[in-house]
Amino acid sequence: MKPFFLLLLTSYACFSQVGIGTNTPNSSSLLEISSTDKTFVPPRMTNAQMLAIPNPLIASIVYNTTFNSLYIYNSLGWKSMLETDNPNLICKKSGGSLMVSNNTYYNFPLNSTHIQSQNASTYEIISNGKIRIKENGIYMVGAQLSVNNMPSGTKAYSIAVFKNETLIGLLNKNESIQSSTDYWGTSGMMTFRFAIGDEIEIKYLVNNNQSLSLVFAAFSFVKIN
Known part of the structure; x- marks a missing residue:
């Protein structure tokens, strides 16, 4: 015994x-x-394989071979250990034309060729004005638009955020009232909660029947939590 x-x-x-x-x-x-x-040596896998892990435990650790970084799982999702600042995405361009027509939303004319700053493990640009989110969290979204030939009269406008093809917020909505053709610009910012896989579109609407000469267009995403 x-x-x-x-x-x-x-x-x-x-x-x-x-x-x-x-x-x-x-x-x-x-x-x-x-x-x-x-x-x-922790488990090594691609980003797609990491995101496909079903119900990972808080504090799980893997080495992501897509982004060459250790990742840890927390309450907001997978987080790169290389990140020291809030992950951001900034796109902007100057010049060109802006398509417009009455009561019609158009995607911002910004894509992967207009990136100024990007955290590739958090954002993926799919097409003009369309971004796929790769991390759960709270995001601050901003956008800016200006032209140099807004016609005279009263023109309704707005900058909108769509999530998975559904309108979820207006960064700005107002009317342009001009006595003559002149410069016009607008901007706005809001905070949203996004999840992995959400597809976000930044769109504008300007009620006008002719294209406008673009001075500047930009949008930004900052993950704040």
Whole structure:
């Protein structure tokens, strides 16, 4: 009976604390790895494989081979350990023309060729004004638009945010009232909660029956939580 009792005690000790490369793991360690010539290697996988993991536990760690970074899973989703600032996306351009017609929304004429700053693990630009979100969280979204030949009269306008083809917010909505053809511009900003896989579109509406000469167009995303 004594040998069996001792075996139980030994098994309990092994499951309470585990040492790899050491016979004396620290009393505060559940698992302690000690080595001077070998490394600890977490699971290695592509970004797609990482995102496909079903119900990962909080504090799960993998090495993402797509973005060459360790990732840890928290309450907001997978987070790169390389990130030191809030992940952002900034696109802008100057010049060109702006398509407009009455009561019609158009996507901002900005795509991957207009990137000024991008965190590729958080955002993917799909097409003009269309972005796919790669991390759960709260995002601040801003946009700016200006032309140099807004016609005289009263023209309704707005800048809108669509999520998965549904309107979720207006960054700005008003009327342009001009006595002659002249410069016009507008901007706006709002905060939204987005999830992995959400497709976001930044769109504008200007009630006018002819194209306008674009001075400047820009949009930005900043993940704040």
